Amino acid sequence: MTEELELLRRNVRSFLEREVVPRLEGWERNGIPREALRELVGLGYLFPEAEGVTERSEEAAWWAVVAEELGRAGAGSLAAMVESHISAVWLLAAAGETVERARYLAGERLLTWPWDAGPVRLEEQDSRRYVEGLAGTVVASADEALVAVTTEAGKRLVLVPLEDPALRLLPVPGVGLAAASLRRLECAGAGFREPELPGCGDVGGHLREGLARRRLWLAWLLVGLGDWCLRQAFAYVAARQQFGRAVMQFQALQHRLADVAVGLLAARQMANLAVKKWGTTEDLLAGTLALVVAGQAAFLAADEAVQFHGGYGYMLEYPVQRTWRDVRQLTLLVGGPVGLAREAGQQLYSSPRFCLAPLGEE
Amino acid sequence: MVDGSALRAEVRQFVAAEIVPHLPRWEDAGEIPRSLFRELGKRGWLGVGFPTEWGGVGGTWLDTLVVAEELARCEAGGVALAVGVQVAMVGPTLLAFGTPAQKHRYLRGVLRGELIGALAITEPEAGSDVAAIRTTARRVEAGWVLNGTKMFITNGCRADFVIVVARTGQASGYQGLSLFIVDRETPGFAVGKKLAKVGMRSSDTAELVFTDCLVPAESLLGQEGQGFYHIMWELQGERLFGGAMAAASALWILERLWEHARACSRANVEPWLGRLAESFAAALACRELVYDTTRRILRQEYPVTEVSAIKLLAGRVQWQAAELALEFMSAHGCPAAWAERMWRDSRLTRIGGGTDEIMRNIIFRQLREAVGAHRAAAGVSR
Numbered sequence: 161m162t163e164e165l166e167l168l169r170r171n172v173r174s175f176l177e178r179e180v181v182p183r184l185e186g187w188e189r190n191g192i193p194r195e196a197l198r199e200l201v202g203l204g205y206l207f208p209e210a211e212g213v214t215e216r217s218e219e220a221a222w223w224a225v226v227a228e229e230l231g232r233a234g235a236g237s238l239a240a241m242v243e244s245h246i247s248a249v250w251l252l253a254a255a256g257e258t259v260e261r262a263r264y265l266a267g268e269r270l271l272t273w274p275w276d277a278g279p280v281r282l283e284e285q286d287s288r289r290y291v292e293g294l295a296g297t298v299v300a301s302a303d304e305a306l307v308a309v310t311t312e313a314g315k316r317l318v319l320v321p322l323e324d325p326a327l328r329l330l331p332v333p334g335v336g337l338a339a340a341s342l343r344r345l346e347c348a349g350a351g352f353r354e355p356e357l358p359g360c361g362d363v364g365g366h367l368r369e370g371l372a373r374r375r376l377w378l379a380w381l382l383v384g385l386g387d388w389c390l391r392q393a394f395a396y397v398a399a400r401q402q403f404g405r406a407v408m409q410f411q412a413l414q415h416r417l418a419d420v421a422v423g424l425l426a427a428r429q430m431a432n433l434a435v436k437k438w439g440t441t442e443d444l445l446a447g448t449l450a451l452v453v454a455g456q457a458a459f460l461a462a463d464e465a466v467q468f469h470g471g472y473g474y475m476l477e478y479p480v481q482r483t484w485r486d487v488r489q490l491t492l493l494v495g496g497p498v499g500l501a502r503e504a505g506q507q508l509y510s511s512p513r514f515c516l517a518p519l520g521e522e
Numbered sequence: 523m524v525d526g527s528a529l530r531a532e533v534r535q536f537v538a539a540e541i542v543p544h545l546p547r548w549e550d551a552g553e554i555p556r557s558l559f560r561e562l563g564k565r566g567w568l569g570v571g572f573p574t575e576w577g578g579v580g581g582t583w584l585d586t587l588v589v590a591e592e593l594a595r596c597e598a599g600g601v602a603l604a605v606g607v608q609v610a611m612v613g614p615t616l617l618a619f620g621t622p623a624q625k626h627r628y629l630r631g632v633l634r635g636e637l638i639g640a641l642a643i644t645e646p647e648a649g650s651d652v653a654a655i656r657t658t659a660r661r662v663e664a665g666w667v668l669n670g671t672k673m674f675i676t677n678g679c680r681a682d683f684v685i686v687v688a689r690t691g692q693a694s695g696y697q698g699l700s701l702f703i704v705d706r707e708t709p710g711f712a713v714g715k716k717l718a719k720v721g722m723r724s725s726d727t728a729e730l731v732f733t734d735c736l737v738p739a740e741s742l743l744g745q746e747g748q749g750f751y752h753i754m755w756e757l758q759g760e761r762l763f764g765g766a767m768a769a770a771s772a773l774w775i776l777e778r779l780w781e782h783a784r785a786c787s788r789a790n791v792e793p794w795l796g797r798l799a800e801s802f803a804a805a806l807a808c809r810e811l812v813y814d815t816t817r818r819i820l821r822q823e824y825p826v827t828e829v830s831a832i833k834l835l836a837g838r839v840q841w842q843a844a845e846l847a848l849e850f851m852s853a854h855g856c857p858a859a860w861a862e863r864m865w866r867d868s869r870l871t872r873i874g875g876g877t878d879e880i881m882r883n884i885i886f887r888q889l890r891e892a893v894g895a896h897r898a899a900a901g902v903s904r
Binding site for chain 2 (some may be wrong): 275338391394398408411414415417418419421422425426427429430432433437448449450452498502503504505506507508509514515
């Protein structure tokens with residue numbers, strides 16, 4: 161890791177420990193205030209370009225550090241909100257948006273890019289233009305949702321204001337990410353505005369890239385969350401006494417802790433590969449596979465952490481159950497373990513060669 | 523300097539042309555021919571990663587991994603295992619602990635493929651528990667006298683020499699173990715029996731018996747009483763190499779499946795694609811961990827946790843891929859010899875070279891130490 165990235169890691173970690181970790185439990189009960197999200201976004205840590213990093217390999221490593229640290233702090237809900245904003249900002253930037261860019265980077269205007277939006281189309285009636293078919297999970301405290309719409313000329317990006325009366329923001333009956341103000345967005349004829357993009361070309365390529373970026377970022381978040389769970393579990397089994405000794409001394413637990421650690425090691429490697437592949441034709445496949453592995457490893461870590469806490473793991477008083485739920489919810493947001501693996505398999509199937517080459521062949 | 527890309531292409535071509543066609547015969551015979559060792563040696567592939575001073579061709583462990591990965595694509599785990607013992611167990615142990623005379627006499631022959639070596643650690647009553655070794659080496663005026671039995675020794679049936687772990691001191695447990703080089707013709711050394719295995723059949727496996735087996739003093743390999751530590755060092759390379767082979771084997775299996783899948787209609791393979799991707803991702807992650815860990819070793823680090831994790835992961839991903847292959851090929855009406863062979867062969871990875879359970883023990887101990895060190899550094903008392 162470069163000196164710059166190490167400094168970034170130290171800074172982000174220090175900020176999260178100081179400003180975020182003490183507030184997590186309160187947020188879990190009352191939701192994360194918009195101001196907290198704006199404050200974090202405004203710090204500039206989230207955007208490598210704001211710090212002058214423009215090389216592709218460097219920006220991916222930057223995202224990895226930030227996402228992992230958010231996970232290591234156990235801040236799943238905050239991370240989900242952050243991710244939705246920065247993915248939207250990245251996508252707009254990739255498409256050439258510059259007019260409002262500074263406001264997005266400063267957190268003055270918050271965006272959300274739905275994780276699971278289906279195809280959306282533009283309609284026009286009585287000279288009024290609106291979006292139809294929009295449905296997806298968004299961060300309700302954002303100002304606008306970034307939506308890709310299908311037109312005859314290809315994919316275009318539009319911004320849908322979340323306060324539009326034609327939108328319905330329904331509660332998400334999810335198991336986790338309770339503090340992230342996630343809502344199921346549905347609309348019947350909502351208005352929109354078009355960001356100022358140079359040219360009116362198809363943004364399909366940017367969308368694909370944006371998805372690869374999103375998956376890389378979330379894979380690192382899950383690696384971090386898994387690491388948080390492992391540390392929580394370790395601390396608990398070292399302190400908890402049963403049968404006259406620390407429960408850590410029982411081999412039945414030791415081997416399972418080892419399995420959790422190994423799963424996370426593997427996930428970290430796969431997420432690293434996604435960083436290395438960023439900006440290549442294989443970045444989406446690598447990002448998807450990284451998310452598959454990270455999702456499995458993080459959930460194993462979270463589930464075992466709950467189990468190792470025994471009855472206390474089931475109590476809201478202990479934060480381990482929060483991350484357990486957050487990890488599951490995160491994996492569901494991006495398609496679920498089965499759906500994501502199937503999608504990766506479809507990408508593999510469609511690939512002209514059996515790819516992601518070995519040593520010396522990259 | 524080794525050109526990894528050219529090396530990969532050459533070994534791959536050789537494996538396809540000179541190994542795969544002969545597999546049915548070698549599997550039946552229960553061994554690979556000596557000529558294969560000689561041919562691999564002649565081409566320099568047994569000496570990749572070894573210094574030229576002792577007959578190697580130079581390069582680093584990263585180059586050695588290229589050979590390992592390509593040999594692992596040969597459709598039979600036994601071939602890779604037999605060669606792996608030579609390259610990753612016997613060779614490195616001789617290089618690290620041998621005297622110049624021992625290196626001259628044995629290492630050169632090993633790297634040329636003219637000598638076949640074996641490493642004898644396990645005993646009938648000492649499997650995972652290396653400290654329970656009972657084979658003894660008693661010092662006498664003419665050297666050392668070995669007595670004991672070794673079990674599950676790869677290449678043991680026709681090895682020209684065997685590196686034997688024996689107890690030389692009165693101390694029990696990990697103390698008082700030493701290594702010896704025993705020539706095949708030494709009186710008192712015998713192959714007890716050739717063991718019949720469920721898989722890995724093109725590699726021979728033996729029980730070896732030492733009965734008042736007198737070896738000269740210069741047969742001692744490494745420091746007297748340090749055998750356990752020498753073996754623990756050796757096991758790191760063995761596990762890394764074996765893990766690289768297993769991960770590559772998994773990827774090769776999945777590549778074969780991918781080819782079969784591409785030949786089928788999308789509808790027919792759709793239900794399998796998720797599992798294929800999951801196996802692929804797991805195998806890739808393992809391969810990346812192999813590369814990353816090897817680079818750390820080249821930087822003079824000693825990443826025991828990662829090496830043990832590789833061993834554990836690699837056994838799992840290889841098995842997962844072999845399971846998928848067996849089921850996929852059967853379900854599509856084309857049961858294949860390679861699939862059933864890899865299913866049998868890959869099961870050994872989770873047992874040999876340290877079982878999965880031993881790997882978990884090691885990983886947990888390392889984790890505990892790391893957490894302890896972290897707390898100490900942070901000034902937190904336990």
